[in-house]
Amino acid sequence: MRAVAIDRLGGSEVLQVVQLEKPRPGPGEVLVRVACAGVNPADWKCREGYLGGFLEYRFPFVLGFDLAGTVEVAGEGVHGLPPGTRVFAQSDVGAGKWGSYAEFACVSRESVVVMPDNLDFASAASVPTPALAAWAGLFDEGGLRPGMKVLVHGGGSAVGGFAIQFARCAGARTVATCSADNADRARTLGAECAIDYRTADIGDEVRRWSPEGVDLVLDCIGGGSLPGGLEVLRQGGILVSILTLAPGDSGPDHEAAARRGLRTAVAYSRMPSGETLGRIAALLAAGRVRPPHFDLLPLVDVAIAHDRLQHGHVRCKQVLQVAE
Known part of the structure; x- marks a missing residue:
């Protein structure tokens, strides 16, 4: 072959x-x-x-x-x-x-x-891989439930796009960071607000959207690209980072989060993955996810x-x- x-x-x-x-x-x-x-x-x-x-x-x-x-x-x-x-x-x-x-x-x-x-x-x-990573971050690690508020950092990525859609399907509300070029698509997928990470203060924009903070931050980018991730969480909230495997990316600051009563986790798709991918396939077949x-x-x-x-x-x- x-x-x-x-x-x-x-x-x-x-x-x-x-x-x-x-x-x-x-x-x-x-x-x-x-x-x-x-x-x-x-x-x-x-x-x-x-x-x-x-x-x-x-x-x-x-x-x-x-x-x-x-x-x-x-x-x-x-x-x-x-x-x-x-x-x-x-x-x-x-x-x-x-x-x-x-x-x-x-x-x-x-x-x-x-x-x-x-x-x-x-x-x-x-x-498969981006959808499974988004699913693991939101549900397996993040415990996403209806009514929760979510910040998806990297909403223009494949992982972020799936995360926005899964959160919408689960009855959660979402704000996303992305480039200005991807803002319309993020909103079309279900984000209530799209924040241009290049020009806006992410923390200020998130607090304007949700003054009490968000329940879950899903960091789809890593590498320290979201320095104020813990600042936008409400008490008891969780920051989940997608495993990047990139050199020098140590993930979220677990100790700093714990001192503030916040939680952190690192998400990755587990093998074998067919059971979860089957759920995603059903959403794709129904036209609820693109x-x-x-x-x-x-x-x-x-x-x-x-x-x-x-x-x-x-x-x-x-x-x-x-x-x-």
Whole structure:
């Protein structure tokens, strides 16, 4: 099969289009013929070795967390997914197995979800990791409930866009930070107020929107980009940071929060992820949630997608077209 693999850790130059043996599904696995693969910031961090504490790299190594395609064959013990079924999933690359930058990928049955009929492969491939991260931050760590007030920091990102929509679906009220270019989209997705982080004082704007503070801050950016995050929380509120794996990003100040009667947490999508992705698929199928805007690039341009994400030269989600 054709795949993008690395034979060492490093910059985008280590990404090579190669021919590899097609994998065979083991018990409880599904072999998926990949049509499209989503590209996430975690991919370039994986390429440079920042996931070394979570997995053992064995070269050649195929990157890629997100995929959409059709079932090629189901492994032993797998039922209900006949060949040709349209599916999407978060790959098992986080467990050290080959990921989605390939014509075929073996994925745990517990992570594979039937695609909503109203999505094409490219749209579906843009969903898993950012949607699962947003869900984990809001619900698993943040305990989101109807009527709560939420600040989504990074509302213009794929994670932030999903967070705004999930909060709206859950009956919460949301304010979001984003660039001026993304303000209209943030409001369309459900944010009551969009704050331009480049020109406005975020704390002042949040307190103007909610003088008593917010119940939950979801930091989708990290890296110290929200210095006053604790200041806008009401007593007993929680600041949740999405795990970035970026060098030097230590996450929220847990001790400072505790001294003030506030809570903090770090969110990441848990594996296997099919149960949660199934809930998200239902929202997508009902039209209550939209996938992000994306650029569709051929597989051979994978290095371009990585460089855009790594150096901040991207305005929307990046998706690779693996097959026609």
